Amino acid sequence: MAIRFACCYFLLLWTYNAPLTAQSRAYFPRSAPEAQGVVTDSILSFIDRVEAEFDVVHSIMVVRHGYSVAEGWWAPYEREAPHIMHSLSKSFTSTAIGFAVQEGLLSLDDLVVSFFPDKKIGEPDRYWNQMRIRDLLTMNTGHAEERWPDANTEDWAQLFLGSDLDFLPGTHFKYNSMATYMLSAILQRATGEKLVDYLDKRLFQPLRIPKPDWKTCPDGVNTGGWGLQIRTEDIARLGQFYLQKGEWEGRQLLAREWVEQATSKQVSNGSDPESDWAQGYGFQFWQCRHGAYRGDGACGQFCIVMPEQDAIIAITSGTPDMHRLLQVVWEVLLPAMRAEPLFPQPEKEAKLRERLSNLKLPLVQEVSTAEARITDGVFQMKPNNASLESVGFHLQEETPHIIFERTAGTDTLWLGQKTYRKGEVIHALPYTENLEPEVAANGGWASPNIYEARVYLFHSPARITYTFQFEGGRLVMKSHLHQALLGRRDLQVLEGRRR
Incomplete structure (x- = not known):
């Protein structure tokens, strides 16, 4: 029986990889779920749940032990089509700051105002003169409310720096996308390169992520906190990069210490044990329940990293109820991950592949x-x-x-x-x-x-x-x-x- 199990296990793993010519473009080798200790029925149940409860999930990719065990795109969305990340962009910006710190170009304790001697700061100036890069990363700028640029705002950095602070920086968590924009502006002033160009050599090229589009402000600074467009697999690659503590294909690209800092609780953002938005915040990464952490963006763009399960879940969608979508992940996919490989289920696995290859968003219900x-x-x-x-x-x-x-x-x-x-x-x-x-x-x-x-x-x-x-x-x-x-x-x- 043991020999038969092993033969089936490796045959199923090989059979899934062999015929897929598209895999030559993909980073993650494909595997049958059971070969990586994932229950195929649970993935099918996840698809059933999201199709019954949401009509706006665009893609899903589940990676376990470095293998893609499930990936699918709901038509008209496609594998190779970039998708707007909204605030999931922030985790990439944080990564760029990590590289700059590693290269000695920046320090977490650098004063924000020191990079903008040409700008006028708001009140009180004693607060502004204490805001550091660390405070931008952890959303602890001291603002009670964030200020957004409008179509007539030409100088975004001045908008931010000219605003008044309500709290001493480092003492009050307030989610603030303009804080991430300021990280991008600081990086550009410190390196002479746009954020997307700086990351291209250090992250995108090594991870084989095509250089993406990233929106800019009127001054030509990448928006940082939003505006990045990448593919679903690129989300998964970022997650795998962090899961591997900054190592990629045998090279330590980003310091392990930075990765651990960025993905651990740096500040409190609430105390609700049932909310994944109140487990703590790192450097542009959210802490989750179940020992996980994530980057996320509005409408349900998720890069969920699950260290205890050695797993990544990447999702793109258009839902206003991100909490409920994340809850379905915990209720269905988390219990599906077992410590050891499972007995092969080729018929169920074939059903899953057929299902994943024919996903489609709802069409107009037409009369004759x-x-x-x-x-x-x-x-x-x-x-x-x-x-x-x-x-x-x-x-x-x-x-x-x-x-x-x-x-x-x-x-x-x-x-x-x-x-x-x-x-x-x-x-x-x-x-x-x-x-x-x-x-x-x-x-x-x-x-x-x-x-x-x-x-x-x-x-x-x-x-x-x-x-x-x-x-x-x-x-x-x-x-x-x-x-x-x-x-x-x-x-x-x-x-x-x-x-």
Whole structure:
């Protein structure tokens, strides 16, 4: 029996790796879950739970003992497509500061104001003259509220430095994304390089992460606390890098001592034993329950590191309920990890691979197109604050599409039928302003006189739902932005008449 178990174990491990040509591009070798002590049924249960409770999970990757035991992308999201990280960007910024400290370019006790002699500081100055890099890293700047730049703010560093402090730095935890921006600004002043360029040689290239896009402020400084775009596997690579205490492929890239500091509790952020947002905060890493820690970003971008299980879980999503998504991880995936390899389950493993390869976000629930009561045509819109002049429907063509004519120009939204079709919005549909141009859309008749289009911003957690209600020659159009950062809000109802 022991010989049979060993043969099955290694055969299953090898069989999963062998036929996958895409693996040549991946860092993590693939393995059957049971070979790494993970229960396949539990991964299937996790997929069931997130699909039943959320309609916004975009990807999942589970790494155990350095092997990928499960990875999947809900269409239209894809393996190679970068995804906006929101505040998960902060953990990469912290990593850059770690490298700079290691190279003697910075110290945790350096005064923040010492890097900005050209800026005016706020009140009281005795507080400002005590704020250190350490305080930026731990969100202990002394602010009671964070101040965000708006579209008219040209000097972000001055906005931060000119604000008033309510507490002595180092004494009051307040999550503050602009503190992370200041880390990026300090790094650029200390090194002469943008954050993304500095990290490229030290982290991205060694970890084989393609140099990513990272948004910048008007002064050309990477935003630091947000704005990074990377792939799901890149999230997992960062997690594995930290799990290995800064070591990668036999080289100690980042000092072990820094990794331990960054990922341990540096400050208290609450005392609720049931909350993963009250277990303590490190250097831009959150402490979790169950001996884990994480980097996370709004809408459910997660890099969960589980040292006791030697595991990484990477997730991208668009949920406003990050706590509940993390709770599903603890309830389903955590108990699935056992200390020793398990007996192979090839039939269940094959079912899991089939499931993972066919993930898809919900489509429009369509009635029979034979019931639809509209013929194609163009509707002239009444004056509106969306600058939308007309909407043209071409839904009966072989490739359905809708043409939006705005003051800025014209966009065509291509619509998949029973699938998502990718395209671009150059002049921006309503609600896509300042977001990524690539979209993926699905459309269908939700009722005989209501056509619905679901549009995913392909590199973003955001989704837009357009509903078009036809009443004779009249059109009523509504736009709903589903974005956890902004909540769900409705564009005012727009009306039009058939030309």
